[in-house]
């Protein structure tokens with residue numbers, strides 16, 4: 001039986017875990033790429049965990065080579081890569097950031113998604129199935145925020161990266177669908193950590209506390225269901241950046 005195959009980075013918790021469970025629930029095969037693993041997904045027969053630290057590009061590249069040794073297009077209806085993993089830290093003014101923190105953030109949130117996209121498009125280039133690449137972005141791509149320069153700039157990078165790769169795919173005889181999705185605010189470790197920060201150098205913390213009190217933060221499962229619907233929909237003049 002043929003199946004949709006979805007590779008999700010950061011499927012061990014938060015939005016990525018909820019998305020993996022939603023897609024498994026509708027019959028897809030899911031490969032989760034992260035350092036940890038969710039007990040809920042690992043128990044599923046159609047879930048495969050790939051242990052990888054995306055702050056190491058060498059490790060990320062090796063993981064993709066090994067993974068694609070196990071995948072062939074014969075039993076696949078369509079294949080999707082969702083670059084969901086991201087770092088929030090360091091949440092601090094840039095002059096207080098250590099070089100290792102800057103490097104790690106940029107590797108996980110920009111370089112690894114770019115590398116995985118490159119390898120995914122290379123390895124599936126001859127596959128006669130629809131291919132989709134998704135970047136999980138954020139409204140902060142367009143909102144400058146103190147103590148979040150790396151996070152905001154990384155999301156702006158992803159949005160422009162998507163727009164450029166879409167231009168490349170337009171020139172291809174078998175173009176892949178390439179989009180960014182903004183999941184909105186969802187109740188995850190990342191959201192809870194940002195909300196817990198009360199220091200003056202991070203005014204976004206107060207805004208997130210207000211949003212939480214106003215009930216504007218989605219349960220991860222609700223965000224995941226909205227993302228899954230966006231994956232299924234495809235308008236004729238689809239935008240590069242979609243919001244749930």
Ligand SMILES: NC(=O)c1ccc[n+]([C@@H]2O[C@H](COP(=O)([O-])OP(=O)(O)OC[C@H]3O[C@@H](n4cnc5c(N)ncnc54)[C@H](OP(=O)(O)O)[C@@H]3O)[C@@H](O)[C@H]2O)c1
Pocket residue numbers: 009010011012013014015016017033034035036037052053054055083084085086087108136137138139182183184185186187188189190191
């Ligand atoms: N939550 C929100 O309100 C919100 C709003 C807008 C956009 N987003 C975006 O949505 C995505 C998911 O966010 P979330 O809130 O679910 O985040 P989260 O709860 O912090 O989860 C992050 C995921 O990324 C993985 N990850 C982090 N560093 C990694 C590394 N070095 N190597 C491999 N995997 C790594 C984690 O897995 P391991 O730790 O197991 O490796 C985890 O599964 C992110 O791109 C985020 O920017 C979230």
